[in-house]
Amino acid sequence: MQDKLGTILNGDCIEGMNSLPAGSVDLIFADPPFNIGYKYDVYDDQKAAEDYLQWSRDWMQAAHNALKPDGTFWLAIGDDFAAELKMKAQEVGFHTRSWVIWYYTFGVNCKNKFTRSHTHLFYFTKDKKQFTFRAADPTNRVPSARMLVYNDKRGNPRGRLPDDTWIIPPDVEQTFALRPQDLEECYQPDESDWYFPRVAGTFKERAGFHGCQMPEQLLGRIIRTCSSEGEVVMDPFSGSASTLVVAKKLGRKFLGFELSPEYTRLGTERLADTAVGDRLDGAPEPTMSAPQTWPKKKKKKQQLAKSEESPTAASTDVFDCLNIATVRLDPQGRFTQVSDLYCQMTGYSPQELTGGMTPLDLDHPDDVQVNAHRLQGLLSGKGTSKVDKRILHKDGRTVWVRVSANRITDSDGNPVEIVGVVEDITAAREAEEKLRRSEERFRLVANAAGDAIWEIDLPNQQVFRNDVYARMLGIRPEETAGSWDWRLTNINEDERDRVGESLKVALDDPETSHWAADYHMRSAAGEILFIQDRAFISRDEEGNALRIIGTMRDMTEIENAQKEREQLIRRVQEAQQLESLGILAGGIAHDFNNILTTILSNTSYVRSDLPKDSPHRELLSDVEIASARAADLCQQMLKYAGQGRQQKTQLDLSSEISKVAPLLSGTIGTNTRLRLNLHPGLPLIEADTSQIDQVIINLIINAAESLNQEQGEVVVTTGQSHVSASDPDINDWLPRPEPGFYVTLDVRDTGCGMTPELIQNAFDPFLTTRLTGRGLGLSSVHGILRSHSGSIQIQSDGRSGTTFRVLLPAGADGSPSGTDYVSDTPAILIVDDEPKVRSAAARILERAGFDVHTAVDGMDCLAVLRSHEKPFSLLILDLIMSQMDGTRTFEQIRDDYPDIPVLLMSGHHESSAPESNGHQPVGFLQKPFDTEKLTDVVTRALETQHSTEERI
Template sequence: MKSWEDLIHPDDKTRRAEALRAHLAGKTPVYEAQFRVRAKSGEYRWIASRGKVMSRDENGAPVRMAGSNVDITERKRAEEELRESKELYRTVFENTGTATILIDENDIITMVNSKFEEYSGCSRDRIEGKMRWTDLVAPDDAEKMKAYRAARLAGAGEEEAPSEYEFRFVNKDGNVRDVFLRVAVIPGTKSTVASLLDITERKQAEKRLFEAQKMEAIGRLAGGIAHDFNNILTAIIGNLDLLKLDLPASSPHLKNIEGVHSAAMKATDLTRQLLAFGRKQIITPRPIDLNRVIIEMKTMLRRLIREDIEIQTFLGRGIPSIRADEAQVEQVILNLALNARDAMPHGGRLTIETAGVYLGEDYCSKHAYMKPGQYVMLSVTDTGAGMDQETLAHVFEPFFTTKQLGRGTGLGLSTVYGIMKQTGGSISVYSVKGEGTCFKAYFPAVEESANQPKRDEAPSGALEGRGETVLVVEDEQDVRDLVERILTRAGYKVKACSGAGEAITLCRESSESIDLLLSDVVMPDMPGSDLAEIIRSSGKIKTLFMSGYTENVIVHRNILDEGVNFINKPFSSRELLRKVREVLDS
């Protein structure tokens, strides 16, 4: 038969023997040891052994000893399980991916994970048992959260005590972050566990996207209105032109007509700006040297801007060309400079700067619709009044103005915004109330080098027709009638149609040759360009397109194809005649 000693687990034998020896030698007041013993079934069981020497002989050698052996296997197992589950919870707590904290009934934070240390900027031992959750909440949100918490601890439902909501978290340095919170009461206690997720970036991205979409929508609306207006204005202005021609130079009505005319021209201006914002303006982009444009504008700016404002330019050396419509670039610079002037009623400094920059993923991820790449930056900075947050949030919206009635239309910056979008760039603004404002526009850079500008030649020579036949295709009756009258008057033969189908039939059946097709770009039955193709195939006919705006084939993304003749609505009779003559003579 095996002795008791033999059944002890080999790893525990020495430990037990030493404890016993020490006690027998009188070194410890009691003998205590825990060790495993093999049971009959073959498994080891934990034994807690206790004993004490009851009497010793005159030499101190033990004579009699009493004690007990208790099977503690179950207790041991429970302890082990508890330790394991604590470890498990700690691991889960650490690795939730969110900042997690425990809060006791007195609002003290009792436990935090390392993500929370990171969020708060404080180390664990400075938080646990010391800090209150309210120390880390933006004051504006604290009251609401206290009410939720009281309700939650009182057992209220989701309505009064939502378990998920957003609030603003303030870290040790006072930085405010948007945080999503999820909180629950630990059952049977007044403690709560809360996990926090930083959603600042996401919220900002959402806001940016929302802004961009909002501007898109307003742009579409503006473009649509402007389109209809262009047709109306073409009719108004053209009819006025004709009326003027009919009246003798001494007519007292001429003054009134002038009044209507100048009002219509103002409306035309407004429409142009709306179109620019809606990115529906038809443009002719070419490679441009931005620095040259600024240099050429300097004299004009100096004239427009009061003496008490100093104008500084810092033009970057060797910066790449941009591809844009020069008139639009001028408009951007002018609008920004005029705003700067208006922001400095008591004088100051206007700085115009250019630089070549590379915008990386980082910048582009923060600006909706921007692609990483090489850009040319134009910045216009003033030392003026600056703007508050409220104003900043709306500056690019059409008709947003803080200027007195009649002073500003609020279309300046929306035009700039539209132009920058149409060029594939972007614009952003930085402003401090009372300090000044800086607008930064980014134009995509191009490889091609900029040629000297091709200025519009001043038209000369007669505007009259020489009996040529013009086929006018326009679905708006007012415009069609007007064009017909202008051309007939000037000595052209005119055939007018309201649509492409009619025009094609007319061409086929007519024995007379047609010299020029003057067609609207957008028509209900067929795009003007397709019509031109068909008509051209039946003879040598020149084409001139007219439109207020278009999303059509001759204009790709509102950019005119090379070699296409085009006239913008609304036009004056002079402009129309000049263009018609130009195309016929080309």
């Protein structure tokens, strides 16, 4: 895009605009062929109507794609297809803002219809609310008719926006427009001079090589109003290059397309002769300081004669009516003539001023040096001067004036005099200063407040937000400008419609003056904030909403504190419930054991006295079997209560599972595949073997039963993990495991999953979802783990599968059961330039109990190796990186750190792994990987390295 700016590209505009990046242009002005048979070099200007409309739709669609979301599109078109092209523009997504009539002089004579003296100018925007329209820019405003014609002081001194019928005179000192009804006398077409003139063949402005050329003053109004300096202006039909010339003069970036090679060449030459800051051709630059009036028709000849006699005499009365003073200076800068209004403005008499005084004698002392330089420049050759400055009244007070001066020369170019107009702008400056101070006070108060303050001017869609708003959302203060729509897009999707609809209802109801909403909003950093929003709606007499001002309070900490409080209460209640149930179960079990003891002892006593052939012996055996089952039930109840008999020893969890699991093959059914992923070398745990066996059996059977006799899988995985205080709560109603190292047992099934309600009640005794279940399996698991200072967690999405994770404290000495490489926590360095891959791998390995460090590329890897005090046990190196790839890094590591084992990883095949001087990596990790795969590959790599070191 940048290489195309500042040029006219020769070729079809549709192809050209489609080649631009979407949303790259701020303003498009298009003056396409009108399809009236005009000769435009290589253009076909006489298409069939249907073909012309389809072609027009195609190029407008391309323009829509190239335009920024807040961009503006202007279309100039004749009568024949004006309405049709307006509809086509709306079809492709443009929104109509204005239908402007350009009413020009030197109309096109017609033989069998009225002379055509206007062109249609359509003003479109890409978005209904987001667009550039610089209404406050004084160069885009025109004088108030109240002040200009009727000398009514109630008129806005800043003027007004022009009407949508542009009738602008060709030879005046500005580009603003009056309506005919604003003039003292009805306009006469044969003598009128209030139009934008069409650039006729005799005009100096005419480029000379194109039949249809837009006036620079008209283009200047559009570009000034709908774009800012430095923004991109594009013309798809460059033609005479006038649009691009004006854009360049006004300090905009520009780009044009032109089908004719000849027009492209001539337009490029014209641009080369144009400089930024050049005056626009036609009328001089717009000004609000010296507006033009149009004399009555019946006095025009009289005034013309008077003006020839004295250049300023005819205009003095006019300027006095406009509250504007006039002065004349000689070539030495001395006053030679002053109006009465200037004398009132300064407090000096005409005799005092014309008695040798210069404007510098009236200037504020602080400004004399600057103004002297400016006056000297005007006297020595600069044609005009416009400046706002301070002068001192005779009584000593300061008066602010706006001066516009012109240097008049004779036929030889020698200065004759300087003619100037002076306007007292003291009241306006004081009002601006009061407004500035008021706005500054409001801004200080708003920023001093702890809440974010916002305000929307609804008719103009102008938005104010204070600095607290920016800090709250983590954005820069200059980014706070925008519409209400912008804020809605940052509200949580689930709440967005509710908040937007509630505001709309409040704004539409004339009786509503207040609005309130609570919602969650996303900050720039992705943090979810809980916002309390309150606002007041200001309305006009008819009840229409004019503005809304409100405050936003960040209630996130309060909401989080409330959630934490609720979680704490729920945990306490759950703990009390579990404790109460445990006490109850323990008490019942103890008492019931006593009863069973009496039954069993007496039954065995009686049975021993009976003859062997007694029929009662079988009956007593049934009593003994039933009593034994009841005793077993008591043991489970005691386990739930954490009071079961325990005989703790040093236990290798992986080894124990490998012994117990095969015994369950007949129990879990043929439809269930049991897969073991047991990691050797885990730290030993101190546990009761029989109770741990019970945990293993209960969890595997529970997982198998969740498959409901369907084909499925139960995966049993062991590992190790480090728990820190900052780890998130998986099941917030269960006690958190204490920080430290744990041996883990994961039992995952592919069953139907568990709902949140079922998960929360999973460990309640006698709760079961099985017809044959007793509801004591999981509750006894929970009791056994409590007695072993362990913990259990459940994860399920409620639809597919559940994972139970058991955490048992690692032995006090941390000794592994087999190999000893984990006795000292292995330090692992992960090198990958993809942040998400890097962080995901780090999380997995940290949970597995490793000391993990990361580096963003090869250079960073070498820096970490140099700064790390103890050697790394393993380095995981990605092969494909933008800065110093894995191959080069591997070479460097082998040269500088040959003892560090390297595990290579890549999304490509293992064959892409490099060899370095005979040195091989300890393994290869294929992307993508999951938790089990990464942990398994890393463990095997460390074991391989440990075995190698032992052999050495």
